[in-house]
Amino acid sequence: GDSVTQMEGPVTLSEEAFLTINCTYTATGYPSLFWYVQYPGEGLQLLLKATKADDKGSNKGFEATYRKETTSFHLEKGSVQVSDSAVYFCALRQGNNRLAFGKGNQVVVIP
Amino acid sequence: NAGVTQTPKFQVLKTGQSMTLQCAQDMNHEYMSWYRQDPGMGLRLIHYSVGAGITDQGEVPNGYNVSRSTTEDFPLRLLSAAPSQTSVYFCASSTPGQGTETQYFGPGTRLLVL
Numbered sequence: 519g520d521s522v523t524q525m526e527g528p529v530t531l532s533e534e535a536f537l538t539i540n541c542t543y544t545a546t547g548y549p550s551l552f553w554y555v556q557y558p559g560e561g562l563q564l565l566l567k568a569t570k571a572d573d574k575g576s577n578k579g580f581e582a583t584y585r586k587e588t589t590s591f592h593l594e595k596g597s598v599q600v601s602d603s604a605v606y607f608c609a610l611r612q613g614n615n616r617l618a619f620g621k622g623n624q625v626v627v628i629p
Numbered sequence: 630n631a632g633v634t635q636t637p638k639f640q641v642l643k644t645g646q647s648m649t650l651q652c653a654q655d656m657n658h659e660y661m662s663w664y665r666q667d668p669g670m671g672l673r674l675i676h677y678s679v680g681a682g683i684t685d686q687g688e689v690p691n692g693y694n695v696s697r698s699t700t701e702d703f704p705l706r707l708l709s710a711a712p713s714q715t716s717v718y719f720c721a722s723s724t725p726g727q728g729t730e731t732q733y734f735g736p737g738t739r740l741l742v743l
Contacts, residue, residue: 617664
């Protein structure tokens with residue numbers, strides 16, 4: 519079945535550092551891909567999405583490119599801020615808009 | 630426009646008790662879903678609905694019931710709570726169609742089963 523794999527473990531980095539969170543997927547066909555963000559104590563918010571191969575999603579300085587050759591959708595940001603501290607989830611769309619999520623990565627940005 | 634609302638925000642139950650988690654949306658979305666979030670597990674789909682009167686099971690449906698009598702509401706019922714159901718529960722809604730599949734999540738209900 520469809521699945522999403524995110525890199526293991528939390529990510530701790532200093533302010534203004536470069537952030538990469540890896541995401542790979544297994545699916546039939548080419549599903550829409552998403553990154554959701556969860557700030558402390560809140561629900562999930564859509565950060566960005568890509569609906570077809572080679573699309574690049576971007577928002578708030580974050581980017582991710584839909585790579586069908588490597589079945590990946592890695593999240594990147596060039597210069598993180600303390601306010602980017604959150605949990606980030608990669609997800610793919612299944613039928614009827616169901617989402618299959620990765621396990622999430624806690625990102626902690628230190629001033 | 631309140632979006633997706635969930636009540637209660639926090640609940641403590643004893644093993645064997647039953648309760649209903651409420652979810653409502655005011656965006657006229659056809660699709661609604663329930664997910665649970667557990668540490669190290671991400672979010673897993675419990676049940677979902679594609680419209681009033683239509684529900685189906687997700688990945689982890691055991692111990693939960695749902696119904697969808699209106700477009701706006703999608704309650705989740707725990708029939709006999711177990712400690713394994715301690716989790717954070719999120720409701721989400723969306724509309725069908727390519728390009729409009731973004732899911733909108735509620736703020737969550739934190740449930741502790743003793």
